Amino acid sequence: MGLTILFLGPVVITGQSPLPLDAAAAGYPIRGVVGDGTVSNSTTSETARQVLPWFAAGKQALLSGHLPLWNRHSLSGHPLLGYSQSAPFSPFFLSTIFVPLPRQMVAMAALKLFCGLLFGCLLMRREGIGWWVSILGSMIFALSLYEVVFLYYPMTSVTALLPALLYSVSRMLDRAGRASIVLLGLVTAGMMTGGHPESAFHSAIAAVGWLLLEAVAPRHQADWRSVVKATTIAVIVGVLLSSPAWLPVVEQIPKSMRNAETVHTERSGHTPRLEIHATALLLDPNHFGHPSRQNWSHRSNYAELASLYIGLIPLAILMAAVPSRRSARRDRLLIVGWAICLLIAFDWTPIAQLINSTLPFSLVANARLRFVATLLAAVASARYLHRLDRRDLGWLALSTSVVIIGWIVVGQSRVEEQASYLGPAALLGLWVAIALRFVPRFSRISVAAVAIPVFFLELAVLNSSFHPPRDEKLFAPKLPIMGTIRTHSAEAGPFRVVGRNWTLLPDLATHYGLEDIRGVDPLALASYVDILDSTAPRHPRWRHVWLIRDFNQPILDFLNVRYVLTEPGKRAHRRFEHLYSGPDGELFFNPRAQPRFFVPRRLKERDAIDLVDNLAQIGNLGRTALVESIDFGSVRRNAKATITKIEDDGFGRFRLVTIAGAPTLIASSLPNVPGWRLRLNGEPATMEEVNGAFVGFTVPAGHTEVNLHYHPRSFDFGLVLALIGMITLVVVSTSKHD
Numbered sequence: 001m002g003l004t005i006l007f008l009g010p011v012v013i014t015g016q017s018p019l020p021l022d023a024a025a026a027g028y029p030i031r032g033v034v035g036d037g038t039v040s041n042s043t044t045s046e047t048a049r050q051v052l053p054w055f056a057a058g059k060q061a062l063l064s065g066h067l068p069l070w071n072r073h074s075l076s077g078h079p080l081l082g083y084s085q086s087a088p089f090s091p092f093f094l095s096t097i098f099v100p101l102p103r104q105m106v107a108m109a110a111l112k113l114f115c116g117l118l119f120g121c122l123l124m125r126r127e128g129i130g131w132w133v134s135i136l137g138s139m140i141f142a143l144s145l146y147e148v149v150f151l152y153y154p155m156t157s158v159t160a161l162l163p164a165l166l167y168s169v170s171r172m173l174d175r176a177g178r179a180s181i182v183l184l185g186l187v188t189a190g191m192m193t194g195g196h197p198e199s200a201f202h203s204a205i206a207a208v209g210w211l212l213l214e215a216v217a218p219r220h221q222a223d224w225r226s227v228v229k230a231t232t233i234a235v236i237v238g239v240l241l242s243s244p245a246w247l248p249v250v251e252q253i254p255k256s257m258r259n260a261e262t263v264h265t266e267r268s269g270h271t272p273r274l275e276i277h278a279t280a281l282l283l284d285p286n287h288f289g290h291p292s293r294q295n296w297s298h299r300s301n302y303a304e305l306a307s308l309y310i311g312l313i314p315l316a317i318l319m320a321a322v323p324s325r326r327s328a329r330r331d332r333l334l335i336v337g338w339a340i341c342l343l344i345a346f347d348w349t350p351i352a353q354l355i356n357s358t359l360p361f362s363l364v365a366n367a368r369l370r371f372v373a374t375l376l377a378a379v380a381s382a383r384y385l386h387r388l389d390r391r392d393l394g395w396l397a398l399s400t401s402v403v404i405i406g407w408i409v410v411g412q413s414r415v416e417e418q419a420s421y422l423g424p425a426a427l428l429g430l431w432v433a434i435a436l437r438f439v440p441r442f443s444r445i446s447v448a449a450v451a452i453p454v455f456f457l458e459l460a461v462l463n464s465s466f467h468p469p470r471d472e473k474l475f476a477p478k479l480p481i482m483g484t485i486r487t488h489s490a491e492a493g494p495f496r497v498v499g500r501n502w503t504l505l506p507d508l509a510t511h512y513g514l515e516d517i518r519g520v521d522p523l524a525l526a527s528y529v530d531i532l533d534s535t536a537p538r539h540p541r542w543r544h545v546w547l548i549r550d551f552n553q554p555i556l557d558f559l560n561v562r563y564v565l566t567e568p569g570k571r572a573h574r575r576f577e578h579l580y581s582g583p584d585g586e587l588f589f590n591p592r593a594q595p596r597f598f599v600p601r602r603l604k605e606r607d608a609i610d611l612v613d614n615l616a617q618i619g620n621l622g623r624t625a626l627v628e629s630i631d632f633g634s635v636r637r638n639a640k641a642t643i644t645k646i647e648d649d650g651f652g653r654f655r656l657v658t659i660a661g662a663p664t665l666i667a668s669s670l671p672n673v674p675g676w677r678l679r680l681n682g683e684p685a686t687m688e689e690v691n692g693a694f695v696g697f698t699v700p701a702g703h704t705e706v707n708l709h710y711h712p713r714s715f716d717f718g719l720v721l722a723l724i725g726m727i728t729l730v731v732v733s734t735s736k737h738d
Helices: 002-012 031-032 046-063 105-128 131-142 144-149 162-174 178-192 196-214 224-241 243-255 257-263 276-282 304-306 312-321 327-346 349-354 365-384 390-413 418-436 447-465 480-488 506-512 526-535 554-559 611-618 714-733
Strands: 496-499 561-566 577-582 585-589 604-605 624-627 636-637 640-649 653-660 663-673 676-680 682-683 686-692 693-700 701-708
Touching: 002 105, 002 447, 046 105, 046 506, 105 131, 105 144, 105 162, 105 365, 105 554, 131 162, 131 365, 131 447, 144 304, 144 447, 144 585, 144 640, 162 178, 162 196, 162 224, 162 365, 178 196, 178 714, 196 224, 196 365, 224 243, 224 554, 243 257, 243 714, 257 526, 276 304, 304 365, 312 327, 312 365, 312 390, 312 418, 327 349, 327 365, 327 640, 349 693, 390 418, 418 447, 480 577, 480 585, 526 554, 577 693, 611 624, 624 686, 640 663, 653 663, 663 686, 676 693, 693 701
Parallel strands: 496 561, 604 624
Antiparallel strands: 561 585, 577 585, 604 636, 640 653, 653 701, 663 693, 676 682, 676 701, 686 693
């Protein structure tokens, strides 16, 4: 824990945040209150603009006593579990839930680092490595550039547990008893609830590879029949325990934007093909500059490339281990595994390209295999350093020379960065530690004990610059424009807002309790995204930002957009009422906004070929609704009805009362994602999709109480499976036979 606190540094004890809050504050309305500023590092801006709001929505639900199923703040309403990366059931999230945001994300980061260091050290110890070398080996992985640049992303809630997963598998090989089953089951469940299925998939590959390693180059003899049986039970238990977290995600996939893109894309995983010159990053992560100093010069993202770097110390050790006669088969296989993971991760070689284009690899971004490669490199280098003696110094000296020469050659075209000298300095520190072994007075001092501080300093400095501290006052500051919305809408029913261009970036409405029609999620409802695409173009780089400029569009009225926010001095449309003007922007009221539920005058048969064209032909979606339950090509009048009130609890539950003279279709602007349940006067009823993407239903004549509740059956099924998993875990843990 001490290493974790030292590594995170001042953000642990100060009022500053390592999150890119300045990126979220760069646009209006926040910009108008906090002032203009320079975004210190936009590379990880998603953590402040997307992940932080997702966590806020999950936290709000759980602390209010509700299940974290529905997020009303984004995409006109969207399944919170459908985001996957919202990860409200992750052990890192649940264990820190009472820490206020954004500090909670720092607390989660500390736990991730601690788990990586602890289980990394235990894994090294299982390899027969001494404590000091085990600590150094665990640092190679837990404090690596990959883990730290993505430290505040949900994916590291999965990747940080990889050492725990391999340690659990190793325990299973040593003794396939109840303790091993419980540990592996809990680790599996933790990874499955972490919010990043791709990393869980790659971790599973790592676990299978580890078992193959043990089969080919075992450390101990194992009873493989017992191992296979116990491992299967543990994995099944973990999958069952985590079912409520991932089954709703699976339910969303068929209707999602990601699935629609996959159908039309040969390789949806988008594994980047790395140019050969980028291998310079193996020697210097700042070879192309650094985003925090605004001098990054490569076309790819720093976070995607710099994680090639594992440090010059482990790189030199790996190079020495390959030719050394004292290297065991296990050592060389670990190094081969490291190389293979990198070849696949960056699409090098025809074989790697074949793998990346083959199911299931073609469905995921295999660049994520870098974290697996890093752990394999950490284990291999720790094993070599543990047995280091005079017979190995020749190969290590040669590899050190090659690394230093390569570093110098790479430096000919290096973007000048002082941090670039940390690698050679740390490698020099390793040789100082080795030299001390030849001094009688210091001969008993471990080489790793001396190397740890210099290597730690290198990683700490490299990574601290990637997450420069920001003032926490930038997080959701009080905004006069938001106060005006709350005052003006005090007696109104549920409504939505939208910003012009970059005003009110998607998902930031969450922090102010507002609902936006825009949002970010690859699992967003595909038909809804098509409708948004018809209203405005997406930004060419930031594909989740719809640059809405034309507010005279009937679709915005239909989507219940009652308020429009713009930059200072910008108008929305002349038909909108101007409510507020200030440094944080302009606020306009849309008097034509449809209620969340309304009664269309006419019903028209939907042409299933082109939804967007159908909607464009209708024009006023408050008068005419597209449905599929009437005869082809026909148009008929809807019966008249009155909706007396609409109640919304904010967590996916609506109650309204209707009075109708005849059966009447009620339309809404709620996206028709799987999971809605309808009751009319307490009785279950069926729903009907309206306008190609939204919830609709028919109420009978007379007085009807309507209850609409988002609660996917996949979640309930997941709870049943989780209960089965829990019972199995209890039975296994209390079994008398080990």
